[in-house]
Amino acid sequence: MDKRATILEILRKVSNKDLNPAPEESLFDSGLLDSFALPEMVSALEQAFGITIPDSDLNPRKFDSIERIEQYLESRN
Amino acid sequence: MAWICGFGAALPSRLVSNAEISALIGKTPEWIQSVSGIQHRRWVASGETLLELAVRAAEDCLSKTAVSASEIGLILVASASAPRRFPGPAAVVAAQLGLQEIPAIDLPIASAGALFGMALANELAPRFGPTLVVASEVLSPFVVAEPIEAGVAMLFGDGAGACLIHPTSGLFKICQVQLASDGSFAEDLRLEFQGPIQMNGRAVILQASRKIPRAIQQVLDRQAIPASQVDRFLLHQANQNLLDRVADVLTLPREKFFSNIAHYGNTSSASVLIAAAESFQQQPPPSGAYVCFAAFGAGFHWGAMLCQAG
Structure with a gap:
């Protein structure tokens, strides 16, 4: 499964919604993801991609869209 | 390590429902409850103050312990909503409790202030004797200040709590x-x-x-x-x-x-x-x-x- 598909699967799981946002669409402003789903999504990303996201990187803006999540994960490679 | 002897609390009298907050922020009472778990909160009524709540909480705490006010050697008062820049509430709370010539220290720390106070009291009680930790907040005037933010206005309540920490014995x-x-x-x-x-x-x-x-x-x-x-x-x-x-x-x-x-x-x-x-x-x-x-x-x-x- 490619990176984007994995991210989408995580988003669907933590939001309990069958969503399909555009890559650049804000997950928060569009209401797709609420504040309390965000920490769950970050934990799921760590697990799925085998990384530890340090507290200093826990800026909601880094996880605001599929595109930004991809960019963050790329920066960790 | 020191001991915790007991706790006290004081809440203001005005019950503020989610329906009342809803009218301020344009959200439903059900939305407030779903995003916070809050059904209602207490806000100060006319005449109720941060200092009065702090003293009431301290008195409630002392009434539940075997330690009298005269034995207290130190008081720490946490508040993120003190009504003026200085002096902070600690010295005034001490005076209103009848505590004479003991150190009274302000901790202007929101949310974690009481925990920090308890931790400091744990270290300081062996030096100063029984230590009273008080936390008192009147945040309601700030949450209704314009521009009103829904996530802030629905969240905060007013109230005070207290805890007595003793160097050698307690609960x-x-x-x-x-x-x-x-x-x-x-x-x-x-x-x-x-x-x-x-x-x-x-x-x-x-x-x-x-x-x-x-x-x-x-x-x-x-x-x-x-x-x-x-x-x-x-x-x-x-x-x-x-x-x-x-x-x-x-x-x-x-x-x-x-x-x-x-x-x-x-x-x-x-x-x-x-x-x-x-x-x-x-x-x-x-x-x-x-x-x-x-x-x-x-x-x-x-x-x-x-x-x-x-």
């Missing part, structure tokens, strides 16, 4: 303390002199969801006990969803985390003491039981404290 022995601060997030939750409260809720929740469970795990690991062995967790009552998240991260039943946020909202630094006073009044812990306190707030400041019932 709970303090076993482990973990405190931390990180000012790189200072802009994410703040109250400037002119208000209103500015909160980046997503950043706060994201950080708190990590840091609270980690601090709890640190004190448990140092004491070499599993989380499942803790009788109850008394956390800063920030938001019901956050309490549930912390329980889930620690893979513990949510019922182990005492909650009264439905009735009082988030009373910032006072909340953990109000929760403790209510929890122990409802159900005293059995001898030997572990109790864990934890808090997180603006700064960010956060930490945890593990105690054991004597």
Whole structure:
């Protein structure tokens, strides 16, 4: 499964919604993801991609869209 | 390590329903409850003040312990909503309690202020004697300050709590303390002199969801006990969803985390003491039981404290 598909699967799981946002669409402003789903999504990303996201990187803006999540994960490679 | 002798609380008289808040923020009462767990909160009525609440909470605490006011050697007063720049409330609260010529120290720390006060009292009580920790907040004037933010206005309540820490005896022995601060997030939750409260809720929740469970795990690991062995967790009552998240991260039943946020909202630094006073009044812990306190707030400041019932 490619990176984007994995991210989408995580988003669907933590939001309990069958969503399909555009890559650049804000997950928060569009209401797709609420504040309390965000920490769950970050934990799921760590697990799925085998990384530890340090507290200093826990800026909601880094996880605001599929595109930004991809960019963050790329920066960790 | 010192001992906790008891807790006290004082709540203002005005009950503010979600329906009343709804009219201010354009959201439904059901929305407020779903995003916070809050059903209503208490706000000060005319004539009720932060100082009066602090003194009432302190008197309630002292009435439940065998320590008289004259034995107190130090008072620490936490508040993020003191009504003036200086002097802070500590000296005035001490004077109103009749405490003469003892040090009275202000802790201008929101949310985690009481926990920091308890931790400092643990260190200072052996030097100064029985130490009274008070936390008092009147945040309601700031949450209704324009521009009103829905996520802020629905969240906060007013109230005060108190705790007495004794160097040699009490109900709970303090076993482990973990405190931390990180000012790189200072802009994410703040109250400037002119208000209103500015909160980046997503950043706060994201950080708190990590840091609270980690601090709890640190004190448990140092004491070499599993989380499942803790009788109850008394956390800063920030938001019901956050309490549930912390329980889930620690893979513990949510019922182990005492909650009264439905009735009082988030009373910032006072909340953990109000929760403790209510929890122990409802159900005293059995001898030997572990109790864990934890808090997180603006700064960010956060930490945890593990105690054991004597």
